[in-house]
Amino acid sequence: MSYQVLARKWRPKSFATLVGQEHVVRALTHALDQNRLHHAYLFTGTRGVGKTTLARIMAKALNCETGVSSTPCGTCAACTEIDGGRFVDYIELDAASNRGVDDMTALLERATYAPTIGRYKVYVIDEVHQLSGHAFNAMLKTLEEPPAHVKFILATTDPQKIPVTVLSRCLQFNLKQMPTTHIVDHLSRVLEAEGVSYEPAALRHLAKGAAGSMRDALSLLDQAIAHGAGKVDEDGVRAMLGTVGDEHLFALLDGLMAQDVQAMLDVAKLMDARSLSFDGGLQELATLFHRIALAQFAPQALLDEAERERLTPYARTLDAEYLQLAYQIAIHGRDELALAPDEYAGFAMTLMRLHAFRPERAGVPAAATRPPAVSAPARSQAAVPSAPTPQAPIAVSKPPPAPVAPARAAVLASADDDWHALVAQLQITGMAKQLAQHCELADRNDGAIRLRLAPLHKHLLGKAQQDKLQSELQNHFSRPLRLDIDVAEPATETPAERSRNVQRERQEKAVASIEQDPFVRDVVDLFDASIDESTIKPV
Numbered sequence: 001m002s003y004q005v006l007a008r009k010w011r012p013k014s015f016a017t018l019v020g021q022e023h024v025v026r027a028l029t030h031a032l033d034q035n036r037l038h039h040a041y042l043f044t045g046t047r048g049v050g051k052t053t054l055a056r057i058m059a060k061a062l063n064c065e066t067g068v069s070s071t072p073c074g075t076c077a078a079c080t081e082i083d084g085g086r087f088v089d090y091i092e093l094d095a096a097s098n099r100g101v102d103d104m105t106a107l108l109e110r111a112t113y114a115p116t117i118g119r120y121k122v123y124v125i126d127e128v129h130q131l132s133g134h135a136f137n138a139m140l141k142t143l144e145e146p147p148a149h150v151k152f153i154l155a156t157t158d159p160q161k162i163p164v165t166v167l168s169r170c171l172q173f174n175l176k177q178m179p180t181t182h183i184v185d186h187l188s189r190v191l192e193a194e195g196v197s198y199e200p201a202a203l204r205h206l207a208k209g210a211a212g213s214m215r216d217a218l219s220l221l222d223q224a225i226a227h228g229a230g231k232v233d234e235d236g237v238r239a240m241l242g243t244v245g246d247e248h249l250f251a252l253l254d255g256l257m258a259q260d261v262q263a264m265l266d267v268a269k270l271m272d273a274r275s276l277s278f279d280g281g282l283q284e285l286a287t288l289f290h291r292i293a294l295a296q297f298a299p300q301a302l303l304d305e306a307e308r309e310r311l312t313p314y315a316r317t318l319d320a321e322y323l324q325l326a327y328q329i330a331i332h333g334r335d336e337l338a339l340a341p342d343e344y345a346g347f348a349m350t351l352m353r354l355h356a357f358r359p360e361r362a363g364v365p366a367a368a369t370r371p372p373a374v375s376a377p378a379r380s381q382a383a384v385p386s387a388p389t390p391q392a393p394i395a396v397s398k399p400p401p402a403p404v405a406p407a408r409a410a411v412l413a414s415a416d417d418d419w420h421a422l423v424a425q426l427q428i429t430g431m432a433k434q435l436a437q438h439c440e441l442a443d444r445n446d447g448a449i450r451l452r453l454a455p456l457h458k459h460l461l462g463k464a465q466q467d468k469l470q471s472e473l474q475n476h477f478s479r480p481l482r483l484d485i486d487v488a489e490p491a492t493e494t495p496a497e498r499s500r501n502v503q504r505e506r507q508e509k510a511v512a513s514i515e516q517d518p519f520v521r522d523v524v525d526l527f528d529a530s531i532d533e534s535t536i537k538p539v
Contacts (some may be wrong), residue, residue, distance in 0.1 A: 007218040010190050012053055013060075013074055013083060019186050019214060020178040021050055027173065029070040030053070032061050035080070037068075038171045040143055040152040042128075044159040046176030048213030051155040052092075055124045058153060059090045062117040074499040078118060089118035101134040108142045111150050121150050128154040129161035136163050141167045153398025180204065181304070186214065187221055191232065196225055198232035205237045206383055238428045244271065247459040249288050254434050254457070256326075256354055257317060258496070264351045266430030268344065278347040279337055286330035293323050313456060317500075319534060322359055329353050342462040359534050419442040423495045426476060435460040439485065448482040449473060454494075458487050503538075510538040 010017040014023045015072055031037060041058070043051040059074070060079045064072035072079050081087040094108065107123065131139075143152060143166065154170060156162060184203045191198045192410070206224060210217035220241075228236040237420045250268050255263030271281060276403075293317035294301045295308060302308040318326075333350030340346025349489075418440035428436060436461060439451040453461065470483035493501070511533050514520055523529060 005219070006190060006194075006222050007215045007467060010218060012050070013057070014072065014259065015057055015070055015457060018050060018053065018057070019053070020182045021175050023102065024034075024054065024175060028058065029114065032068060032070040032362075035068065037062075039146050039150065040061045040154070040170040042154045042156070042162075042172045043175055044156055044172065046212060048210075048215030048217075049175045050177060050214065052124070053124060054173075055092075055122075055153040055155060056090075058151075059087070059120075059122040059124075061287055061379055062122060062151060063087070063121045065154055068119070075426070085371055087118065089115040089121045091121070091123050092353045093123065094129045095125050095127045099131050099135060101138050104131065104135040104138045107227050108133070108139060111142065112147060115149055115347065118425035120156055123150065123151060124153045124155065125336070125523065126155045127157065128158045128166075129158045133163075140165055142170070143237060157185060166312075176216050178210070178217070179212075180207040181215060183207035185211060187217060190218070190221065196232060199234045200238040203233045205234065205243055206232075209241050209243065242275070242277050244276050244279065244284050247462065248276070248281070248460045249284055251431050251434065252285065252351065253288065254313060254438075254460070256351075256358060257314070258434065258437075258499075259355060259358060260430075260433070261352060261355050263430045264355065265348060268351060272344050272446050278343040281347065282330050282334040282337070282350060284329055284414070287325055287328040292318060293320070293327070296320055310456060319359055322357070322536065325357055326354055329357070336500040352407070367514075389458070420495045422476070426472045428468060428472050430465075431460060433464040433474070434496075435465045436469055438474075438494055440490040440492050442486065447485060450486065452482045452486050452488050452490050454489055455487055461485060461487070506538040507536070510536050 060072035
């Protein structure tokens with residue numbers, strides 16, 4: 001027997017097995033059980049959400065030999081023939097290829113005759129919005145007062161194109177897109193029944209790729225099983241879909257929070273080397289900003305507990321205003337990819353734009369190439385909205401920090417057991433630097449160094465960055481060393497945390513200095529102004 005694709009093999013055959021459309025199932029079930037049957041139904045929704053499947057289940061419920069009910073037996077001749085597309089009183093019409101008035105007239109003439117073997121004649125018109133205007137007009141009278149033995153079920157992906165005169169004669173049900181969690185749960189049940197091994201993370205990628213369509217998800221699952229030679233793993237699915245993995249997205253986010261442009265560009269180069277989609281990368285990045293915004297304002301909207309825990313630290317650190325701006329930059333950058341010299345350049349410019357507009361309030365110190373700040377008196381007028389000549393944002397004017405004394409540098413160079421000082425001396429950049437800054441030193445001996453990395457940052461554990469960090473440590477100590485990294489909560493402050501704390505203290509001092517400035521206080525009192533703290537930058 002030939003192989004049957006999963007989308008057809010696992011098509012629901014009853015209301016109980018239909019996934020994700022509980023609001024429609026509830027209404028239809030009550031109508032069937034109470035025998036309150038309408039003569040015309042309209043199912044709307046995107047592709048692959050169950051419109052035709054619902055029509056077939058309705059046809060079985062109406063013509064099952066056990067009687068009209070919401071639970072057709074599924075085994076009688078009527079049920080099996082409807083499932084197989086052989087029931088003479090169940091007619092599916094594709095409006096895309098039968099859209100003329102002559103086709104509609106012929107259908108309506110046949111509708112006047114009694115059913116051949118069933119209880120009802122059920123006419124399913126798929127993609128009904130493609131009927132011509134004359135065809136719609138021809139069916140209006142019959143659709144309003146059909147024979148008692150006729151039921152119409154219309155299905156469409158574009159209800160806006162259906163005349164309101166038709167809409168008013170139907171009961172309309174809007175089928176929603178499948179939530180990701182429902183798709184993942186259904187795919188896992190299918191794979192368990194098929195005896196195929198899988199990784200749960202791989203199913204989440206398939207669910208995202210399906211974009212709310214269960215049929216698309218099952219088709220992608222078929223492709224993933226073939227691609228993985230009988231198994232479904234995350235790496236194989238990502239390679240098949242060409243999607244950007246979470247480790248790339250969170251590496252970009254970590255680089256953005258640390259204001260490390262080089263780390264962000266390293267991720268872009270890695271994506272380019274792997275031929276990953278930059279358009280998909282910006283789409284996923286915008287989705288990530290959206291999820292972080294949800295974690296800020298409505299954390300209960302994130303149903304996945306693991307996702308909520310992972311995004312909460314970013315939600316606490318990123319400014320709500322900047323997060324909205326970052327979302328806009330990502331989606332506009334995606335629109336501009338076609339106008340860029342090439343997609344890599346467009347993607348890189350979008351990343352640099354995200355960095356350029358990043359406030360320093362909650363991150364680590366900005367790059368050394370930032371232009372010098374304007375003095376406080378010249379900038380303080382920015383706090384007055386009604387001032388005639390607004391100036392640049394308020395900032396604190398301080399002399400540049402003194403260079404580190406040679407004696408202090410010697411102390412740092414000799415402090416090999418001080419992980420903070422050691423990380424500052426290592427000649428590493430990009431994701432390897434991010435990995436080192438988020439670790440703490442757990443143990444060190446002559447032949448090995450053991451680090452501890454928080455589970456929140458385990459996406460940094462790539463082989464390339466571990467090898468680069470190990471090589472730099474060997475160069476620093478001038479001997480072979482083995483690098484081991486354990487995933488566990490650090491017991492002490494990591495270099496990244498210390499850097500953030502130092503920056504936060506500098507920011508608080510800068511804000512306090514501006515607020516206590518006599519000139520600024522006079523301006524605030526005189527004009528009833530306020531100070532925008534996000535514009536204050538320590539220097």
